[in-house]
Amino acid sequence: xxxxxxxxxxxxxxxxxxxxxxxxxxxxxxxxxxxxxxxxxxxxxxxxxxxxxxxxxxxxxxxxxxxxxxxxxxxxxxxxxxxxxxxxxxxxxxxxxxxxxxxxxxxxxxxxxxxxxxxxxxxxxxxxxxxxxxxxxxxxxxxxxxxxxxxxxxxxxxxxxxxxxxxxxxxxxxxxxxxxxxxxxxxxxxxxxxxxxxxxxxxxxxxxxxxxxxxxxxxxxxxxxxxxxxxxxxxxxxxxxxxxxxxxxxxxxxxxxxxxxxxxxxxxxxxxxxxxxxxxxxxxxxxxxxxxxxxxxxxxxxxxxxxxxxxxxxxxxxxxxxxxxxxxxxxxxxxxxxxxxxxxxxxxxxxxxxxxxxxxxxxxxxxxxxxxxxxxxxxxxxxxxxxxxxxxxxxxxxxxxxxxxxxxxxxxxxxxxxxxxxxxxxxxxxxxxxxxxxxxxxxxxxxxxxxxxxxxxxxxxxxxxxxxxxxxxxxxxxxxxxxxxxxxxxxxxxxxxxxxxxxxxxxxxxxxxxxxxxxxxxxxxxxxxxxxxxxxxxxxxxxxxxxxxxxxxxxxxxxxxxxxxxxxxxxxxxxxxxxxxxxxxxxxxxxxxxxxxxxxxxxxxxxxxxxxxxxxxxxxxxxxxxxxxxxxxxxxxxxxxxxxxxxxxxxxxxxxxxxxxxxxxxxxxxxxxxxxxxxxxxxxxxxxxxxxxxxxxxxxxxxxxxxxxxxxxxxxxxxxxxxxxxxxxxxxxxxxxxxxxxxxxxxxxxxxxxxxxxxxxxxxxxxxxxxxxxxxxxxxxxxxxxxxxxxxxxxxxxxxxxxxxxxxxxxxxxxxxxx
Amino acid sequence: xxxxxxxxxxxxxxxxxxxxxxxxxxxxxxxxxxxxxxxxxxxxxxxxxxxxxxxxxxxxxxxxxxxxxxxxxxxxxxxxxxxxxxxxxxxxxxxxxxxxxxx
Numbered sequence: 001x002x003x004x005x006x007x008x009x010x011x012x013x014x015x016x017x018x019x020x021x022x023x024x025x026x027x028x029x030x031x032x033x034x035x036x037x038x039x040x041x042x043x044x045x046x047x048x049x050x051x052x053x054x055x056x057x058x059x060x061x062x063x064x065x066x067x068x069x070x071x072x073x074x075x076x077x078x079x080x081x082x083x084x085x086x087x088x089x090x091x092x093x094x095x096x097x098x099x100x101x102x103x104x105x106x107x108x109x110x111x112x113x114x115x116x117x118x119x120x121x122x123x124x125x126x127x128x129x130x131x132x133x134x135x136x137x138x139x140x141x142x143x144x145x146x147x148x149x150x151x152x153x154x155x156x157x158x159x160x161x162x163x164x165x166x167x168x169x170x171x172x173x174x175x176x177x178x179x180x181x182x183x184x185x186x187x188x189x190x191x192x193x194x195x196x197x198x199x200x201x202x203x204x205x206x207x208x209x210x211x212x213x214x215x216x217x218x219x220x221x222x223x224x225x226x227x228x229x230x231x232x233x234x235x236x237x238x239x240x241x242x243x244x245x246x247x248x249x250x251x252x253x254x255x256x257x258x259x260x261x262x263x264x265x266x267x268x269x270x271x272x273x274x275x276x277x278x279x280x281x282x283x284x285x286x287x288x289x290x291x292x293x294x295x296x297x298x299x300x301x302x303x304x305x306x307x308x309x310x311x312x313x314x315x316x317x318x319x320x321x322x323x324x325x326x327x328x329x330x331x332x333x334x335x336x337x338x339x340x341x342x343x344x345x346x347x348x349x350x351x352x353x354x355x356x357x358x359x360x361x362x363x364x365x366x367x368x369x370x371x372x373x374x375x376x377x378x379x380x381x382x383x384x385x386x387x388x389x390x391x392x393x394x395x396x397x398x399x400x401x402x403x404x405x406x407x408x409x410x411x412x413x414x415x416x417x418x419x420x421x422x423x424x425x426x427x428x429x430x431x432x433x434x435x436x437x438x439x440x441x442x443x444x445x446x447x448x449x450x451x452x453x454x455x456x457x458x459x460x461x462x463x464x465x466x467x468x469x470x471x472x473x474x475x476x477x478x479x480x481x482x483x484x485x486x487x488x489x490x491x492x493x494x495x496x497x498x499x500x501x502x503x504x505x506x507x508x509x510x511x512x513x514x515x516x517x518x519x520x521x522x523x524x525x526x527x528x529x530x531x532x533x534x535x536x537x538x539x540x541x542x543x544x545x546x547x548x549x550x551x552x553x554x555x556x557x558x559x560x561x562x563x564x565x566x567x568x569x570x571x572x573x574x575x576x577x578x579x580x581x582x583x584x585x586x587x588x589x590x591x592x593x594x595x596x597x598x599x600x601x602x603x604x605x606x607x608x609x610x611x612x613x614x615x616x617x618x619x620x621x622x623x624x625x626x627x628x629x630x631x632x633x634x635x636x637x638x639x640x641x642x643x644x645x646x647x648x649x650x651x652x653x654x655x656x657x658x659x660x661x662x663x664x665x666x667x668x669x670x671x672x673x674x675x676x677x678x679x680x681x682x683x684x685x686x687x688x689x690x691x692x693x694x695x696x697x698x699x700x701x702x703x704x705x706x707x708x709x710x711x712x713x714x715x716x717x718x719x720x721x722x723x724x725x726x727x728x729x730x731x732x733x734x735x736x737x738x739x740x741x742x743x744x745x746x747x748x749x750x751x752x753x754x755x756x757x758x759x760x761x762x763x764x765x766x767x768x769x770x771x772x773x774x775x776x777x778x779x780x781x782x783x784x785x786x787x788x789x790x791x792x793x794x795x796x797x798x799x800x801x802x803x804x805x806x807x808x809x810x811x812x813x814x815x816x817x818x819x
Numbered sequence: 820x821x822x823x824x825x826x827x828x829x830x831x832x833x834x835x836x837x838x839x840x841x842x843x844x845x846x847x848x849x850x851x852x853x854x855x856x857x858x859x860x861x862x863x864x865x866x867x868x869x870x871x872x873x874x875x876x877x878x879x880x881x882x883x884x885x886x887x888x889x890x891x892x893x894x895x896x897x898x899x900x901x902x903x904x905x906x907x908x909x910x911x912x913x914x915x916x917x918x919x920x921x922x
Contacts, residue, residue, distance in 0.1 A: 456899060456900045457900050526877065526878060527853065527877075527878060528835060528853060528876070528877035528878050529877055530875075530877050530882065530889075531874070531875040531877065531889075534875055534877065535875070551833070551836070552833060552834070552835040552836045552876070553835075553875065554875075555875070555884065556873040556874065556875075556884040559873075560873070564870075564873060564884055564885070566867070566869075566885065568868075568869065568870040568873070808831055808832075808833070808838060809833075809836070809838075812838070812839040812840070812841040812846070813826055813827050813838055813839065813840045813841065813849075814841050815824060815840060815841070816842065816843065817824070817842050817921060
């Protein structure tokens, strides 16, 4: 009966377990190759696939079962999936490649996916089989609890962990009197340290929850139904319902009985394959690199990897997930991740304000965050967590890190960042005008789990990205328990699984020379790529090969050498080195403006003149006139070196210490025209009063009496960031060498569309110092490479186009249509 | 109005690039794919009328330069989760010449 998998006929894929992990894998497969398999899904619950994260809100009366369904019956039909609802698989015949259902029917497979999940671990106590003793894992458990709440009064939850507290909170919302019994003396000991746990317990007690800490249960009392429990110290406690939430255990019985290697879970490789090459497994039943996961977050990555191998793409790898914890109890903000206890080799940063109920702890090893535990104010949880995953060196800002990212200069949001407390109509994304309410509705109605999904559906955080932390917090608050954090490894775009660094390394290692070679060698999913990867790859290629250029892979601004405006017209900004100009220069610009009837002009912050509203067809003629008057392109449109701002300097200013304008001109002459990962600005101030604002530029020079201070990594953009001090030098020649070397290191190391400020925060100032400051030989090599790439870059693109290069793009084809 | 109009030589359109055809009343973007296939679409994004001709082309779609909407060059419809549609026109290549039908 098994189909010949070598023929063109579809293969049979069987999924056992209709939960989130398995179904997410099916969805990923449908995205990659919808026609590859005949898919059959077996689930022993009488429901479609539902969002198990949301069971706690259902219990707390905040959601209904219908609202948490992810795939209803129609979905299976629409996608031609055979759904065997409520049919349990009891046996796997690996030699015959069949699964046997409890009704005795056999179903052949070519590939089998096991996603049997986990069940509540029930303590083996006398009386555990009485009515009213349940776990907290599925819809049935929730139904039992809701029903019990209608007829009974008292409930006991054994287990003071995440699940136990969410169950207790839900039962309380159902009107029951709830006592949490915990064997340890603090709550959530695997996620919280003692001070945070005490604060949590206090808040929950204020909500009416009772606790019996340090109590071990010995026996469950009652006849048919539970009436109470007895502890090891001989005392007893009356109850009508007993919920066990002491842990979960992977469901491995089916796999183990078929002889598939299992330990605590079903053992899988980095490809999510079991020891049988035709059988894959994902979710909570799985043991990967010795770890089993009881959270939902890892399954999104696992599902991607399993799907990648099932459709035989064969390159994705699952490398484990660092998980974080948030408690889904309204009004309680709690976040924890990693090693929050620390050891002899770690240091601890601590902020504890009892009166305002705020506790923040970071565990640091060698200036890298290894764990965090936050209570009361968790907005920076995702930020700390990201730095932990990225292993960011925090030495530059460890004195302020506990005050959060807002303190680092997120001017847009400041203190109003506690999302839970925000009004529904509060604007989260200022770029696209998206409110809290719109995001929350999209998350629940469209069933979104990841930041990327929220971006696609609402546009929130999709433009400048400064609200990303807020959106992630909203996701966490809306989904609760464990939502899917942005994966630690961010792929460049949907066309590839590879990261920016991986693509770049491959270009260097394999000497890839053009777009086609990159996409072919690295197995791109799309023939031509997309707007995102084409622009990034184009930059990486031209950084390696300064002569390289593929106009069709550049954003229109860099193709047309002007800034596209919202009406489709362009702006023109001629370069004025160091902001200096002559009457002839100004007259020439005025003549051009007259001749082409420029509707509006403006003096820019970069000390030059912007002409707006130019039609594309006029650009080459205009450039010709400007070029003849001695101007070159100002690159005000490009991911490129923009301007070098200067102050008056010692030529005129009574405070000036050096010739800041002269140095500014030299710097601009050195760097103009260079393509960068993002826009790049310089400034030179003639004295520490810093009139040229050099300390919010990518590369800033502050002149002092004894020489020149060099500052890097500042910007005045979305998030204002003041520069880091790099070093002080004595001569203008050294300034130029450092300017070129730093620019080149940024060009070679940063990701495309990453400005120097976030780049330095990501890689750490030490790395930059090591490359540019400490290693003189390396600095000279960087400078030399910069000068080499400047040769083709400083052929003025305006002059080139005025002389007819690429003329077609500026000329429309005019036709008359006869009526 | 339903006649084929000769527009230009295929070679005058860059691969994965575009030219703009302008009549008295309308602007149409003509794109050339990697396999020399030709697409003609009204030069207005359904979102905020951005000039699609200035976008980056990939496969049989284009990304609008103003707000990154992806538009199918075959159907004129917005792709992904965005919703909207713009006009497309019939086009063909014969003997290296590009023809367009404006009906």
